[in-house]
Amino acid sequence: MDFGVVFFPTVGPRDRPATQYFDECLALSELAEELGFRHVKTVEHYFFPYGGYSPDPVTFLAAVAARTTRVRLGTSAAIPAFTHPVKLAGKLAMLDNLSHGRLDVAFGRAFLPDEFAAFGIPLDESRDRFVEGVTACKRLWAEEDVVFEGRFHRFGPVTLLPRPVQLPHPPVFVTSARSAESVEQAGTDGHHLQTVPNVMTRETLQERLATYRRAWSAAGHPPDGARIHFSYPCVVAEDGDEAVRKGRFDEERNTAAISTAVRSWAATTSSAYPGYEKLADLTTRTTFDDKLRAGKVLVGDPDQVRGQLERIAEWYGDDVTVSLGIHSGHLTVDDAARTLRLLADQVLPKLPVTA
Incomplete structure (x- = not known):
């Protein structure tokens, strides 16, 4: 297992100024590299406290690049x-x-109706726009004099500058939250996989991973070449009760943020998102304690979190990479730094990991 950090803000101006949040995340990114974590990621969202402080992951990651030399940089995900x-x-x-x-590039379809409405894009077009966009980016990176004739975009011949450093292109991940079809297609296409265990049962996620690995193998991609990234909220403290108390506070604020962001699904349907009209209700059904018991958050003292990570490896394989959500903005930056230091000093050295 490898480990890194992912920044998914769920705060707004009334909670914490954006300048302060960015400064804290940049300092934590430097600390993550110092402690041996492998990557730093951030998301793309708009308008809501749910991710809205990160409308452009490239801008933030460029700032991280200027302050680091080794840690990999990931979009989580570009839309x-x-x-x-x-x-x-x-x-x-x-x-x-x-x-x-x-750079590691994860692409995602997006799923919030209000974001699509603001960009003037029908929800029903999301899958086709996703496929076309990923295809076009990969061609622009790998080819010269590209002529592209898609449903939504037509251009060329063009040769992109600058050319990427990683040839033929940076590693490409597909972010999938719920779709078995998307997971299978990612494996067939030779894309790496990024997902969030929080949104499905352990059994469902195990089925998705089996589907992905079968599709990867059946398509003839290199054995053991697939990379799978999971994201987990994470709070570690020397006192397990304190960690649980703070983890509960953070997760409840995160849940409130996503509940507000998905509210419009109650009056929205889309053939591209079957069942999402129930999302507004589903986000409030599971409590923090349910998530802790189900292994969907990493919260506790170092020994407890080590046990949680061992269980994740047992369930899903020890080849997965874990992205740790350490700073949504509701706890202090000192809490996040303590989590990183305890992981590096007391948790990861006791696991069969390379971080």
């Missing part, structure tokens, strides 16, 4: 539907150069 592929491929190629080839 092709909201950006022209020439612009998106160029921004990402530039970041790959600024970081000297440390």
